[in-house]
Amino acid sequence: MSDVVEMARLMQGNEAVVEGALAAGVRFFAGYPITPSTEIAELMAERLPGLGGKFIQMEDEIASMAAVIGASLAGVKALTATSGPGFSLKQENIGYAAMAEIPCVIVNVQRWGPSTGIPTAPAQGDVMQARWGTHGDHPVIVLCPASVREAYMLAIRAVNLSEKYRVPVILLMDEVIGHMRERVILPRAGEVEVIERKKPAVEPKDYYPYRPGDDGVPPMANFGDGYRYHVTGLVHDEKGNPTTDPQVAENLILRLHRKIYDHLDDVITVEGYQLEDAEVVVVAYGAVARSAKRAVKDARAAGIKAGLFRPVTIWPFPEKEVAELARQARAVIVAEMNLGQLKGEVERAVQGRVRVTGVNRLNGELITFDEILSAIKEVTTDAQSG
Amino acid sequence: MLSQVESHLRSDRFPHIWCPGCGNGIVLSALVRAIEELGYDPDKTVVVSGIGCSSRAAGYLDFNTLHTTHGRALAFATGIKLARPELDVFVLMGDGDATAIGGNHFIHAARRNIDLTAIIFNNSIYGMTGGQYSPLTPPGKRATTAPYGNIERSFDIAELAKGAGATYVARATTYHATMLEKLIVAGARNKGFSVIEAITACPVGYGRRNKMGNGLQMLLWQKEQAVTVKQAEKMSPEELQDKIIIGELYRGEAPEYTAMYEEIIARTKGKNQ
Amino acid sequence: MAEALAIPRAIKIQVRQGWCKGCGICVALCPKEVLSLDGSGKVAVVNPDRCVGCGRCEIHCPDFAIGIEVKEQ
Numbered sequence: 001m002s003d004v005v006e007m008a009r010l011m012q013g014n015e016a017v018v019e020g021a022l023a024a025g026v027r028f029f030a031g032y033p034i035t036p037s038t039e040i041a042e043l044m045a046e047r048l049p050g051l052g053g054k055f056i057q058m059e060d061e062i063a064s065m066a067a068v069i070g071a072s073l074a075g076v077k078a079l080t081a082t083s084g085p086g087f088s089l090k091q092e093n094i095g096y097a098a099m100a101e102i103p104c105v106i107v108n109v110q111r112w113g114p115s116t117g118i119p120t121a122p123a124q125g126d127v128m129q130a131r132w133g134t135h136g137d138h139p140v141i142v143l144c145p146a147s148v149r150e151a152y153m154l155a156i157r158a159v160n161l162s163e164k165y166r167v168p169v170i171l172l173m174d175e176v177i178g179h180m181r182e183r184v185i186l187p188r189a190g191e192v193e194v195i196e197r198k199k200p201a202v203e204p205k206d207y208y209p210y211r212p213g214d215d216g217v218p219p220m221a222n223f224g225d226g227y228r229y230h231v232t233g234l235v236h237d238e239k240g241n242p243t244t245d246p247q248v249a250e251n252l253i254l255r256l257h258r259k260i261y262d263h264l265d266d267v268i269t270v271e272g273y274q275l276e277d278a279e280v281v282v283v284a285y286g287a288v289a290r291s292a293k294r295a296v297k298d299a300r301a302a303g304i305k306a307g308l309f310r311p312v313t314i315w316p317f318p319e320k321e322v323a324e325l326a327r328q329a330r331a332v333i334v335a336e337m338n339l340g341q342l343k344g345e346v347e348r349a350v351q352g353r354v355r356v357t358g359v360n361r362l363n364g365e366l367i368t369f370d371e372i373l374s375a376i377k378e379v380t381t382d383a384q385s386g
Numbered sequence: 387m388l389s390q391v392e393s394h395l396r397s398d399r400f401p402h403i404w405c406p407g408c409g410n411g412i413v414l415s416a417l418v419r420a421i422e423e424l425g426y427d428p429d430k431t432v433v434v435s436g437i438g439c440s441s442r443a444a445g446y447l448d449f450n451t452l453h454t455t456h457g458r459a460l461a462f463a464t465g466i467k468l469a470r471p472e473l474d475v476f477v478l479m480g481d482g483d484a485t486a487i488g489g490n491h492f493i494h495a496a497r498r499n500i501d502l503t504a505i506i507f508n509n510s511i512y513g514m515t516g517g518q519y520s521p522l523t524p525p526g527k528r529a530t531t532a533p534y535g536n537i538e539r540s541f542d543i544a545e546l547a548k549g550a551g552a553t554y555v556a557r558a559t560t561y562h563a564t565m566l567e568k569l570i571v572a573g574a575r576n577k578g579f580s581v582i583e584a585i586t587a588c589p590v591g592y593g594r595r596n597k598m599g600n601g602l603q604m605l606l607w608q609k610e611q612a613v614t615v616k617q618a619e620k621m622s623p624e625e626l627q628d629k630i631i632i633g634e635l636y637r638g639e640a641p642e643y644t645a646m647y648e649e650i651i652a653r654t655k656g657k658n659q
Numbered sequence: 660m661a662e663a664l665a666i667p668r669a670i671k672i673q674v675r676q677g678w679c680k681g682c683g684i685c686v687a688l689c690p691k692e693v694l695s696l697d698g699s700g701k702v703a704v705v706n707p708d709r710c711v712g713c714g715r716c717e718i719h720c721p722d723f724a725i726g727i728e729v730k731e732q
Contacts, residue, residue, distance in 0.1 A: 028469055050654040054468050054647060059494035063461035066454065066491075070434075070465025073452065074473065078465070096455050223450040223466060224473050226429045230396075230445050232453035241399065242445060242453075388673050388717065388726020400678050401722060407682035411721030419718075563718040601682045605719070 008185045013151045013177040014039035014081075016184065017107055018047060020155025021079050025194055026105070027053030028078035030067035032060055032086060035119040036175045037109035040081035061089035069093060069102045073231065075222030077159055081107035085116065087126060087133070094168050095134030096233045098256065101166035101210070101218065103197055105158045108170055109178035110286075112364045121364030122175035124286055127341040130170045131315045137253060139260040141267055142170045142315035146289040148182040153192075154312070160195040161267065165259055166217050172314065174337065176287035176366055200227060210252075211238040216259030260316060268318045271310040274300060278307025280376050281329040283322070283346055285311050288335050288367050295372035299380075306376050314342065322349035331379035335359040335372050355379070394418045394428065396448050403442055407601015409560035409586030413507050414443045416563050416584075417476065420570035421449075424474075431474050434463040436488060438480035439514045439588075440507035457488030460495040463502050471501070471644040474574065481508040482520035485541050489521070496550035499578040500643040505570065506543055506581065509588035517591035528595045543583045548636045553578035555636040559585040559608035562632055569634065578642045585612075585630055670712040671728040676701045679724035685716035694725075 011019070017040055021029075029044040031037075041057065048055045054071070058064040061082055068078040082090060087108045097104050110126045112118035126133075130142045141161050145151040154171055162169040200207050200219040209229040212218045218238075221227030234242035235249045243249075260267060274296055275281065284292035289310045299306035309325055311318050322345075325332060332354055334343040343358045350356060359375045361367045395418070404410050421431060431449040435441035437456035444451040450473075454462045463477045484492050484506045495502060511529060512518040519529035519536045522543070526535045547555045554576035558566035566584055573580030587593060587604035598604050608630065615633035618626060672693070681700035693710045697703040702724060704710075712729035 028465070030465060049647070049650045050657045052651055052655060056464070056468055056647075058461065058464070059490050062458060063464070063491055063494070066458045066461035067465030067468070070452070070462040070467075071469035072465075074466045074469040076469040078469075092455055093458065223432055223452075224430055224470050228428060228448055228450050230451045230453065232445065233455060234453065241396075388675075388723070388728070391723065391726070395723065401680065402678075404680075404721065406680035407684065408721055411723065412719055415718060415720070415723060560719070560721075567718075601721070602684045602687050605684060606687075 008183055010181055011148050011184050012039060012179060012181050013145070013148045013173060014109065014179065015043055016148045016152035017081070017155045017171065017173070018043040019186070020152035021105070021159060022047060022051065023189065023192055023194070024077065024156040024159035026077045026079045026159055027051060028068065028071035028076040029054070029080065030056045030058050030064040030071070030078070031080050031082065032058055032064050034083045034086045036111055036178050037081045037083045037107060040107060061086040062093060065090040065093035065106070068104050069097050072102050072104050073223050075225065077103070077163065079105040079107065079159070081109065083109045083119075084111045084113045084126065087129065091133040094140070095136060095138055097168040098134065098138040098140060099233050100231050101220070101256070103162040103166050104168050105162050106168060106170045107173060109173040109175060111175050118364045120175065122287060122337060122366055123362070123364065124174055124288070124337040125341070126172065127314065127336070127338060130172050137257070139167055139256050140170060140315060141165070141167055141260065141313065142172050143312060144172045144285045144314045145177055146286055146310060148177070148180060149184040149186070151177055152184065152186055156192050156194070160193065163197040164195050164217070165263070166197065166220060167260060172286070174286045204228065208238040209240045210236060212255060212259070216255055216262060264316060264320075267313060267316060268321070269312040270318050270321050271312060273308040273310070275307035275309060275325070277305050278328070279305040279330045280333065280379055281307050281309050281325050281331070282333045282335060282372060282376065283309045283311070283342070284335040285314055285342065288337060291367050291369040292335050292372050294369035295376060298369065298373050299376045304376060304380050317345045317349070319349040322346055323351070326350035326353040329354055331382070332356045333359055333372065333375050333379060335367050335375070337361055337367060390422050391415065391418045394421060394448050396446055399446050402446055404439060405590045407587065407589045407604070408439070409509065409601065409605070410440050410443060410507055412560040412563055413440070413505065413566065413584045413586055414446065416567040417505060417570055418447070419567045420574065423567070423571050424574055426474050430472065431476070432463070432466055433476045433478060434459045434466065435478040436480065436483035437514075438483045438512065440480040440509070441478060441483060443478050457483055457486070458491060459483070460488060460491040460502065460504065464495060464500055467500055467502055468644055468647065471648070475502050476574070477502050477504045479504065479506050480513070481506060481510065481522035481543070482512045485521045485543060485546070493546070493550035496547050496552040496579050496581070498643040499551055499553055499640045501577055501579070503570065503574045503580045504582070506583050507586050508543065508583050509586045509592060511588050511592035513588045513591040517595060529592075543581065544635045547581040551579070551640065552581045552636070553638040553640050554580035556581070556634045557583040557585065557630070558632050559612050559630060560587065561605050561608040562612060565632060572634065576637070577645070578640060667732045668712060669730045669732055670710050671730070672704050672707060672710055673726035673728070674702055674704055675724045678722045680722050682721060684719050684721065685725055688715045688719050690715070
């Protein structure tokens with residue numbers, strides 16, 4: 001992409017999310033104050049009315065998620081932002097959005113948990129909750145930015161994917177990225193791709209709100225546009241009517257998954273650094289990927305063939321890409337600010353073909369490059385001696 | 387009249403799921419006649435409901451209908467109304483739905499005075515799950531989870547709504563179905579948050595356990611217990627004990643939320659871009 | 660009132676037995692004993708000529724099973 005410079009700005013990660021969301025056409029925000037995501041709500045409150053959009057501070061996190069779904073159903077692109085405890089509260093209605101296929105974006109600026117934990121300290125403990133937080137098998141897309149500029153770009157991408165696949169998309173930040181300020185150069189307005197939800201091409205009388213197109217995604221009519229239909233969180237048929245028919249239930253849940261898993265090439269993005277000949281691969285995401293990149297550089301300087309694999313889409317997990325790593329790498333290190341939530345997925349993907357070790361930190365501080373560098377050196381020594 | 391009413395029903399979904407004698411259908415019928423009387427464009431009419439027996443009502447109506455999560459109907463409806471204020475939005479909830487799990491959303495929708503018309507089907511019980519006590523189960527009454535009699539005091543929905551800031555509050559019973567219809571019409575015409583409490587019978591989950599008879603007998607009980615606002619004015623608190631006061635209970639004046647927000651848009655539009 | 664009653668009216672009673680659950684509310688509330696429950700426990704019109712078109716059955720029917728249409732002739 002030719003990122004023609006419009007303006008270089010010093011920007012905070014949370015601010016970048018707001019600007020990205022607005023660029024993607026978000027015109028509705030409902031939220032509840034919570035550290036460390038509050039800046040997103042504050043800036044949305046300031047920016048939205050000037051664009052003809054709406055902001056509302058709801059009575060709680062659950063209500064915020066509900067209001068966002070309602071607004072989206074009425075045809076307005078909608079986003080909410082929260083953190084740890086608030087993310088827990090939103091889960092019920094995230095499941096509703098997945099089931100009823102209402103596009104929406106949830107930003108979770110992760111903080112140390114569980115419970116109130118350390119509100120201002122970074123962690124990556126919500127990786128599994130982002131995937132499995134709401135009950136039942138359900139599809140979800142989770143994106144994880146590692147810089148302020150990427151927070152902007154992924155906010156746009158999150159909105160686009162949610163509209164395209166009618167699925168809740170979670171922008172999984174961490175406190176470091178949310179609060180960090182960086183100089184960013186943003187694409188010029190109009191240069192970013194903005195995707196709109198697919199509208200029905202049929203007359204209202206012929207409209208089946210849950211009859212999918214070839215891509216598995218049903219065209220979506222907005223409430224108020226003349227297509228009167230029913231939306232429910234119950235298992236429903238193509239008309240939207242509730243049913244307990246086992247065949248309908250199975251078809252529905254399988255389609256909800258297929259519409260995402262049939263498009264993994266579109267949904268999954270990853271970044272590689274020095275991977276071509278890497279014998280030691282560090283897997284890291286979010287702020288930790290920055291420490292990891294420095295560690296890889298230093299390892300290379302010390303003559304170790306190290307590389308960085310950074311999943312940008314962490315759910316669906318890039319299994320195929322990680323499996324590929326195992327073909328040449330002799331060791332994989334997963335660095336994350338939790339006790340190994342994504343490491344388990346990496347292990348699953350490499351199926352024992354390569355040793356996977358974790359660098360984990362859970363004290364509310366970012367993993368440093370030298371911790372990762374030490375781990376790289378350690379596995380290199382082990383590999384040589386082994 | 388049936389043909390007009392039926393034109394707003396999804397007839398292929400009938401007969402409905404409610405038990406014989408359940409009053410939910412009477413409330414639904416009053417709502418349909420009210421919408422007919424209001425002359426609303428079905429394409430611009432939205433009916434949002436929560437979870438529970440009464441919330442299944444939304445699925446029987448040929449409008450834009452949204453059956454949400456337990457207690458959250460008003461929060462979903464708030465998103466819809468704020469996003470598109472030109473839509474007419476009704477919110478159907480049960481008593482447990484609206485005042486227990488949804489109690490927070492209820493008082494805040496009232497406080498904002500957002501232009502929604504909330505109809506609470508009050509059958510004094512959680513019917514869908516088989517008869518557990520709700521915040522509207524009167525003290526002393528029995529429920530599966532109050533086998534020795536309910537020791538909790540019940541809410542007065544109307545007082546709660548009024549205290550929280552609703553600008554239209556009314557109550558009727560399913561026996562007083564025409565009154566109920568008129569109150570829904572008046573509530574919908576109020577530019578603000580309107581609450582209409584509909585006292586309705588759950589003969590299976592509540593009536594049977596409390597020896598109140600079948601749906602018909604419970605309907606006739608409503609007739610006996612009800613006193614109009616006018617009658618109530620002349621009665622002592624002792625006389626009003628256990629009575630159901632019906633009619634328009636409160637009207638207030640307050641700015642409406644979405645209108646206030648439109649003013650902010652008008653003030654800021656084109657700025658901060 | 661007498662004058663109003665003198666206006667000839669056509670009253671149409673529509674019954675939808677398939678939707679009726681036989682609660683008996685309409686039968687009890689009808690002031691003129693127009694309705695009854697039949698052998699299968701569903702509503703039936705037994706005395707159509709007595710109907711005054713008050714509509715109490717319709718508005719109290721929980722099942723949308725009865726409709727009363729009054730046309731002044």
